[in-house]
Amino acid sequence: MLLNNSSLTEMMTGTDELETSLGHSLDLLMERFGQLEPHIRAFVPEADVEQRLRREKDLLLRTYSGAEAKPALFGIPVAIKDLLHVDGLPTRAGSQLSAELLTGAEGSLVTKLRALGAVIAGKTVTEEFAYNGPIATRNPHNTGHTPGGSSAGSAAAVAAGICPLAVGTQTLRSVIAPASFCGVVGFKPSYGRVPLDGVLLFSPSFDTIGFFTQDLPGMEAAAALLVPGWQAPPAVMSRKPVxxxxxxxxxxxxxxxxxxxxxxxxxxxxxxxxxxxxxxxxxxxxxxYGDAMIRFVQGELAREHERWFADHREEYGLPVQEAILRGKQIPxxxxxxxxxxxxxxxxxxxxxxxxxxxxxxxxxxxxxxxxxxxxxxxxxxxxxxxxxxxxxxxxxxxxxxxxxxxxxxxxxxxxxxxxxxxxxxxxxxxxxxxxxxxx
Structure with a gap:
């Protein structure tokens, strides 16, 4: 097993001394990244990741030096599924299409994470366009097993303890399955609750941003910060749910x-x-039990990729090619x-x-x-x-x-x-x- 504790709530309540807090957080990230990432391969390979993280550290220290209080996610590493655009990092969506073709403007969720002081740990592995395709990521509980998909890298990174919070997306089962397989908490909010700007869409009628943490208190903390309009429920419910x-x-x-x-x-x-x-x-x-939902998402997938598919068909993996061709036939x-x-x-x-x-x-x-x-x-x-x-x-x-x-x-x-x-x-x-x- 390649498992380590990584509690979001513990990191959020750490020392108030900015440089000490940030240094400890990033040192731990790089230590676990070096120990675990070669085995679980949760992240999209990135050249000079340490240099980028140092720049993020310096920016955070300049921004919050002298501030009365640090923001809620100050220095906490957060992994982002490679369907979400992140300024300074390419978007490939698990595909062979060029990043120049796919990369777009950073969305409001990632911008909010930055405003809360989070450090972007990196982009995490996804199946091709969140649909299907080979992935390198392995399950930290047993590397002979899949971590699930399509938010494979996000769930594996949290399970291994590389970072305490990760962002994924779900169309059919892409948060719930990897959370179950990796033994972490996976939360898929209501459709439409978290804005999808800055996300490379698969099926716009299904697609929902979701989150991974190691435990439920961490998920409650994340949701309160990242789900728009969150209204804190009672600390203790008055009865048991039916x-x-x-x-x-x-x-x-x-x-x-x-x-x-x-x-x-x-x-x-x-x-x-x-x-x-x-x-x-x-x-x-x-x-x-039938194929109606598959037809629905394939039809929408075909329409989302219409602008690219004609010119880049051979760069798509065979399962995605076939799905798009079937989807084009759906009225x-x-x-x-x-x-x-x-x-x-x-x-x-x-x-x-x-x-x-x-x-x-x-x-x-x-x-x-x-x-x-x-x-x-x-x-x-x-x-x-x-x-x-x-x-x-x-x-x-x-x-x-x-x-x-x-x-x-x-x-x-x-x-x-x-x-x-x-x-x-x-x-x-x-x-x-x-x-x-x-x-």
Missing amino acids: LGIPRGVYMELMSPEVKAAFTTQITVLEQLGYRIRHVDMPWKDEFI DEELEQYRGQQMILRRDLKELMVQEGIDLWVSPAQGGTAPKVEENNTGWAGLAAIWGFAGSPSISLPAATIGNMPLGFQCIGTHGEDEALLAWARELWPHIAYNSAEA
Whole structure:
């Protein structure tokens, strides 16, 4: 295992002495980078990374020297998925297309991180255009296994303890899967809650910026700083949340070992007084099990890449080429129908939660633990994609191990009520964090 503690909240409450705080943070970053990065390969290779970090250090010291208080993320290294533009660093998105073609203006999230005093640790590895393709990154729990995708490098960097916070994106399962596989907390906010400016888009009707931390307190701190309009929930909730579990094919999209681990977790929660409701869902099983969501994202992918694909087709990897060619054949009218269905499902889920008195939907985060690298599989969309289709916020909490590999417990809330999701997750956290029996 290549795992080290890297608590965001501990780093945020470190010494107030600027140069000491910043020096310690960057020394630790470079020490762990040197020890771990050759094995997990979470970051896009960057020439002269130490020189860039020294420049960032000097700028921070000049900016905040004499200030009454340092900003919340002063000197804290944050990794950024290579779909987000960062001034001074190229964007390649895991592809062979030129950085000159793809790189754009830095977005508001990265600019906000800088304003909060964060140090950009580097760009992290992603599957090609967040869709599919080979990745060099390995799982810090066992380098023979994938870290998941497409936010592979972001999850692996946090799990290994190279940095305490990383940014990813999710279309179908690209935050929830790597969080589950790497044993970290992965939070995908509600669709539209975090601005997507400065992001190389895959499927604009799905794409959502997400975050990785090692623990839930760190995620709460990150969300309060980085999710616009965040309203701090009560420190202690007045009751236990009511948990909903979908009926139907949804709960069959997992291995017997995962189902056994989840059943154990639910039994523990019931014994602690949590109410569990098994509910018929406002979707058809064939929608989850079929190819409609894949058609939707491929159709949007084709349109996002229309300006490049004709001239640079051979520079795309074969899986992305094939996806774009399929997407080009999908009519605009079909895509509009999917967008309408998104709004209907979002409404129906909210109404169902009110009707049944449900605060959170819960399920395993993935149908299995991290596959071996040679299996060429970086995750399953089944247990995550439908919630993304509805725009719901979701979070994966490290909650079990199977064969010494992590498995996340997924909590899903109501669109726009991200604060409540994290507050309810806080109530569950002490009872499900790695406390289930070894399956």
